[in-house]
Amino acid sequence: MKYWLLKSEAEVFSLNDLKNSPGQTTYWDGVRNYQARNFIRDEMKLGDKALFYHSNSEPNLIAGICKIVKEAYPDFTAFDPDNEHYDPKSKKENPAWFMVDVKWEEEFKNPVTLQSVKLNPKLKNMRLVQPGNRLSVMPVTKDEFEEILKMSG
DNA sequence: GCCAACGTTGGC
């Protein structure tokens, strides 16, 4: 099993929004970065777990956990001219962008703030705390994942 | 609201 971190602006779509979605599940649309796309398309597997991170929030934090319940399939929002994530370069016969379905799993009793991640020496290699990192989908090691869980307890 | 980082676009 692999571990991930998914970023979302809390005001746009929060972990609580996921919890309140039908079946506590939604499609993770709008990823328009090739590196993130490759993670989604090539490496995310059924049952993988992902930390749910709130960016542009007060404070920024890891709110809880979701899991991958459907592996990569074409991001259909890219085909829709009326959708804000529309991308004419992505064709139905040759999709450029992909999505997975994620399901709510757990809300941390003690959310793990970005600040506390930065202060934990064991987490200094996380991509989340590397300067200038803008990836919205990133891998997390098992050790890092478990350390975050410890901090959330 | 500012601005640094960085990915993408497009002219050449």
Place this chain on the structure above:
DNA sequence: GCCAACGTTGGC
């Protein structure tokens, strides 16, 4: 294929 311009992300 280079690189400047531009747009976006995201922490502060």
